[in-house]
Amino acid sequence: MNQINSILFVCLGNICRSPLAEAITRNMATKYSLDIKCDSAGTGSWHVGEAPCENSQIVAKNNNLDISNYSARQVTKDDFEQFDIIIGLDKSNIDNLIKMGCKDPILLGSFGYNDQDVPDPYFFDGFEGFDKVYIMIEDCISKIFEEKILN
Numbered sequence: 001m002n003q004i005n006s007i008l009f010v011c012l013g014n015i016c017r018s019p020l021a022e023a024i025t026r027n028m029a030t031k032y033s034l035d036i037k038c039d040s041a042g043t044g045s046w047h048v049g050e051a052p053c054e055n056s057q058i059v060a061k062n063n064n065l066d067i068s069n070y071s072a073r074q075v076t077k078d079d080f081e082q083f084d085i086i087i088g089l090d091k092s093n094i095d096n097l098i099k100m101g102c103k104d105p106i107l108l109g110s111f112g113y114n115d116q117d118v119p120d121p122y123f124f125d126g127f128e129g130f131d132k133v134y135i136m137i138e139d140c141i142s143k144i145f146e147e148k149i150l151n
């Protein structure tokens with residue numbers, strides 16, 4: 001069994017989806033008293049240094065998670081050495097990671113969601129849809145814990 005000690009979640013902007021994945025994973029690790037290094041990053045640089053988008057902060061808060069102090073960063077090649085697994089939120093993130101030289105990024109939707117992409121809520125009209133995105137991310141991460149961490 002490969003012990004997973006660190007996870008990086010990667011989306012496009014690191015302001016909507018991957019911060020939620022990071023927070024959910026941190027919370028789950030705490031719940032199981034596990035010391036897992038967890039971070040998130042974006043393939044793009046547009047939002048570096050920004051806090052998560054307002055609707056992600058709201059859906060996090062509705063689920064008792066505080067992501068207001070998170071700060072977006074861009075993924076680096078160094079990350080590929082630093083993390084045991086690198087999870088892309090959609091297939092374009094996976095393609096971009098592979099182009100950067102990441103050898104084996106894994107699609108989040110491969111954990112129980114038939115390889116579906118986590119839809120990009122940046123382009124949603126208003127809050128509607130953020131709840132669904134949150135549930136999908138949480139379900140997939142539960143599956144990661146079941147299959148890769150708690151086994």
Ligand code: 4NP
Pocket residue numbers: 011012013014015016017018042046047120121122
């Ligand atoms: P995220 O959403 O990848 O879930 O953080 C996006 C945020 C910003 C942009 C695209 C997606 N953007 O084009 O600026």
